[in-house]
Amino acid sequence: xxxxxxxxxxxxxxxxxxxxxxxxxxxxxxxxxxxxxxxxxxxxxxxxxxxxxxxxxxxxxxxxxxxxxxxxxxxxxxxxxxxxxxxxxxxxxxxxxxxxxxxxxxxxxxxxxxxxxxxxxxxxxxxxxxxxxxxxxxxxxxxxxxxxxxxxxxxxxxxxxxxxxxxxxxxxxxxxxxxxxxxxxxxxxxxxxxxxxxxxxxxxxxxxxxxxxxxxxxxxxxxxxxxxxxxxxxxxxxxxxxxxxxxxxxxxxxxxxxxxxxxxxxxxxxxxxxxxxxxxxxxxxxxxxxxxxxxxxxxxxxxxxxxxxxxxxxxxxxxxxxxxxxxxxxxxxxxxxxxxxxxxxxxxxxxxxxxxxxxxxxxxxxxxxxxxxxxxxxxxxxxxxxxxxxxxxxxxxxxxxxxxxxxxxxxxxxxxxxxxxxxxxxxxxxxxxxxxxxxxxxxxxxxxxxxxxxxxxxxxxxxxxxxxxxxxxxxxxxxxxxxxxxxxxxxxxxxxxxxxxxxxxxxxxxxxxxxxxxxxxxxxxxxxxxxxxxxxxxxxxxxxxxxxxxxxxxxxxxxxxxxxxxxxxxxxxxxxxxxxxxxxxxxxxxxxxxxxxxxxxxxxxxxxxxxxxxxxxxxxxxxxxxxxxxxxxxxxxxxxxxxxxxxxxxxxxxxxxxxxxxxxxxxxxxxxxxxxxxxxxxxxxxxxxxxxxxxxxxxxxxxxxxxxxxxxxxxxxxx
Numbered sequence: 001x002x003x004x005x006x007x008x009x010x011x012x013x014x015x016x017x018x019x020x021x022x023x024x025x026x027x028x029x030x031x032x033x034x035x036x037x038x039x040x041x042x043x044x045x046x047x048x049x050x051x052x053x054x055x056x057x058x059x060x061x062x063x064x065x066x067x068x069x070x071x072x073x074x075x076x077x078x079x080x081x082x083x084x085x086x087x088x089x090x091x092x093x094x095x096x097x098x099x100x101x102x103x104x105x106x107x108x109x110x111x112x113x114x115x116x117x118x119x120x121x122x123x124x125x126x127x128x129x130x131x132x133x134x135x136x137x138x139x140x141x142x143x144x145x146x147x148x149x150x151x152x153x154x155x156x157x158x159x160x161x162x163x164x165x166x167x168x169x170x171x172x173x174x175x176x177x178x179x180x181x182x183x184x185x186x187x188x189x190x191x192x193x194x195x196x197x198x199x200x201x202x203x204x205x206x207x208x209x210x211x212x213x214x215x216x217x218x219x220x221x222x223x224x225x226x227x228x229x230x231x232x233x234x235x236x237x238x239x240x241x242x243x244x245x246x247x248x249x250x251x252x253x254x255x256x257x258x259x260x261x262x263x264x265x266x267x268x269x270x271x272x273x274x275x276x277x278x279x280x281x282x283x284x285x286x287x288x289x290x291x292x293x294x295x296x297x298x299x300x301x302x303x304x305x306x307x308x309x310x311x312x313x314x315x316x317x318x319x320x321x322x323x324x325x326x327x328x329x330x331x332x333x334x335x336x337x338x339x340x341x342x343x344x345x346x347x348x349x350x351x352x353x354x355x356x357x358x359x360x361x362x363x364x365x366x367x368x369x370x371x372x373x374x375x376x377x378x379x380x381x382x383x384x385x386x387x388x389x390x391x392x393x394x395x396x397x398x399x400x401x402x403x404x405x406x407x408x409x410x411x412x413x414x415x416x417x418x419x420x421x422x423x424x425x426x427x428x429x430x431x432x433x434x435x436x437x438x439x440x441x442x443x444x445x446x447x448x449x450x451x452x453x454x455x456x457x458x459x460x461x462x463x464x465x466x467x468x469x470x471x472x473x474x475x476x477x478x479x480x481x482x483x484x485x486x487x488x489x490x491x492x493x494x495x496x497x498x499x500x501x502x503x504x505x506x507x508x509x510x511x512x513x514x515x516x517x518x519x520x521x522x523x524x525x526x527x528x529x530x531x532x533x534x535x536x537x538x539x540x541x542x543x544x545x546x547x548x549x550x551x552x553x554x555x556x557x558x559x560x561x562x563x564x565x566x567x568x569x570x571x572x573x574x575x576x577x578x579x580x581x582x583x584x585x586x587x588x589x590x591x592x593x594x595x596x597x598x599x600x601x602x603x604x605x606x607x608x609x610x611x612x613x614x615x616x617x618x619x620x621x622x623x624x625x626x627x628x629x630x631x632x633x634x635x636x637x638x639x640x641x642x643x644x645x646x647x648x649x650x651x652x653x654x655x656x657x658x659x660x661x662x663x664x665x666x667x668x669x670x671x672x673x674x675x676x677x678x679x680x681x682x683x684x685x686x687x688x689x690x691x692x693x694x695x696x697x698x699x700x701x702x703x704x705x706x707x708x709x710x711x712x713x714x715x716x717x718x719x
Contacts, residue, residue: 004354008274011495012415020360023269025352028207034161036060042142044135054108056139060158065166067103068143068156069173070096077137077145085134090118092126095246096177100129108136153192155202167202168242176245181252185229186238189215196226206241208234209353233266268325268347269354272316278332278340279314283695284663285335322348346529388418388488391522392594393587395486399427399601408622410485412439414492421594426605429483429626436496443504445629446485446517450508453480453515465516482516490523491530502532509538526552541575557581647672651680652689660698661690
């Protein structure tokens with residue numbers, strides 16, 4: 001499940017780890033509708049006796065969608081004891097009764113039917129319209145209506161496979177029949193749990209979030225009923241997107257629309273730290289302007305003058321809604337290039353509904369794993385998830401052609417379910433890695449191995465691994481194996497240890513290819529949070545399958561096009577060597593085939609060990625060295641971000657001499673950019689040279705007396 005963590009980051013979390021109070025994302029508005037129109041496959045059964053002849057629609061039409069909605073809400077199919085097939089519709093509203101009769105005539109040519117008062121109570125205002133027709137019942141069953149009892153009703157299959165227009169009309173009809181407009185919510189009540197759950201998910205397809213609850217009905221306490229409620233902005237969206245059939249429903253809606261929506265129903269949790277950091281950046285930017293001598297301009301606001309609730313959002317006292325976040329982003333537009341702004345803007349665009357877990361029930365039952373053969377994506381729980389078919393085909397094609405003494409893998413699988421099939425493969429340098437810390441350690445080891453290999457190449461006067469191996473084989477030495485690091489889901493690692501993972505990937509991507517170390521990094525979420533600018537700049541060879549939008553395509557390829565791919569392995573490949581993207585059909589390989597190949601290679605390697613009476617071919621010192629590195633605890637990657645800045649000592653001297661420190665001061669004195677100056681200030685604070693920031697004020701310097709003492713000592717020539 002996709003969750004919002006307490007630090008404001010987002011990521012996947014196993015259902016078994018979800019706890020009470022967590023916020024789980026509900027994707028709204030995926031717009032995954034069908035396109036089935038034609039109904040020509042229906043063939044009625046043969047009846048020898050005299051029977052009513054009726055016509056059948058050859059395609060799904062708006063009239064048929066509303067007819068199915070009327071029957072779903074207040075109708076049913078049945079077979080009487082005498083074998084009579086009946087289709088019954090019960091309704092008290094004259095307009096809906098007339099509409100049902102109209103559709104009987106237009107769709108099926110039925111003009112004769114039984115109309116009687118429903119039940120035995122003479123005061124009952126409802127009427128039954130009964131049609132005895134086996135063929136009509138068969139046609140409705142063909143469309144997916146196969147139950148006469150209300151608790152077993154469900155949305156007909158033909159509606160679930162239909163277009164957005166048809167689904168809209170169907171929902172409009174059932175809400176007009178069994179829906180209710182009150183002062184606050186729009187409600188829909190019915191006795192079928194399956195039907196109301198289907199409506200709940202179908203509304204999500206329109207971007208409408210609703211809530212489900214049980215309901216007790218007067219005089220029917222022995223039966224179970226369920227209520228679907230739509231509140232606030234979602235109710236307004238329902239009225240705009242779907243609405244009702246009858247005018248009297250809209251008259252009630254007018255009163256509802258006059259009410260102010262409650263923004264606290266659609267909140268974004270755990271982003272107060274992001275808001276606070278963004279406010280500090282805004283203050284600092286404003287302070288830089290004034291410190292440079294710019295005149296104060298009327299109309300330039302600082303956060304305390306923005307709007308009254310901003311302070312409470314920054315402190316965490318209040319949780320902003322999407323409406324409030326839009327106001328906040330508009331206010332901070334002047335710092336839209338800052339990372340905090342970009343992250344909040346991404347959260348706003350995704351528009352997830354964050355549902356708080358109030359209760360967790362432990363249940364048991366049959367679990368199902370579904371898979372779309374030959375596809376590079378499938379839909380589950382409202383999310384589009386890319387599977388690892390391409391990675392499997394890549395791995396198998398490599399191990400088919402290369403022995404373990406030539407090629408080694410390091411496989412990283414944060415999801416824990418994609419790469420376990422490769423456990424025990426002789427090509428692996430270590431078991432499949434699932435842990436974020438071990439991932440950092442493996443990146444550290446690869447960097448050290450890269451540096452070791454560069455040293456060996458320089459000693460052998462070789463330019464790359466190919467020329468080095470040629471020299472080694474000529475001298476009777478073992479060749480240097482290629483190493484391929486494969487990360488199946490980068491998004492999880494970036495959410496957990498983004499800074500260190502990015503540093504390791506960038507360092508390896510810059511230099512490691514020449515010494516035979518290659519990276520394959522995969523993600524199902526092509527956003528700027530995952531594929532950062534540094535990663536994108538250093539990994540020039542990219543592959544993308546079908547993506548949801550043009551924005552995602554531009555994130556990967558720097559151009560549109562991937563959103564128009566056909567799926568089923570259809571991909572685009574770009575690299576530094578080709579000008580235009582190359583369209584390629586990816587190969588399909590099933591999980592069964594992967595297991596067969598891996599088991600065969602394991603068996604052959606075991607046989608080879610027995611025949612050679614040793615393990616020299618399949619083992620080397622690399623695996624032992626890597627295993628030691630993986631077991632290190634709580635280490636950070638010291639390759640890109642955490643190294644010493646060459647200007648650190650100079651920045652330290654400038655601050656001590658000026659008896660104050662600020663990013664703007666370092667920018668002027670050292671003639672550097674803001675980002676580097678701010679990073680130097682952070683380093684000075686971490687090492688106790690300067691104090692913490694206090695808004696726009698320069699930072700206090702702590703060790704001015706020490707530097708003066710050192711200077712006096714140097715002037716007198718003391719040691």
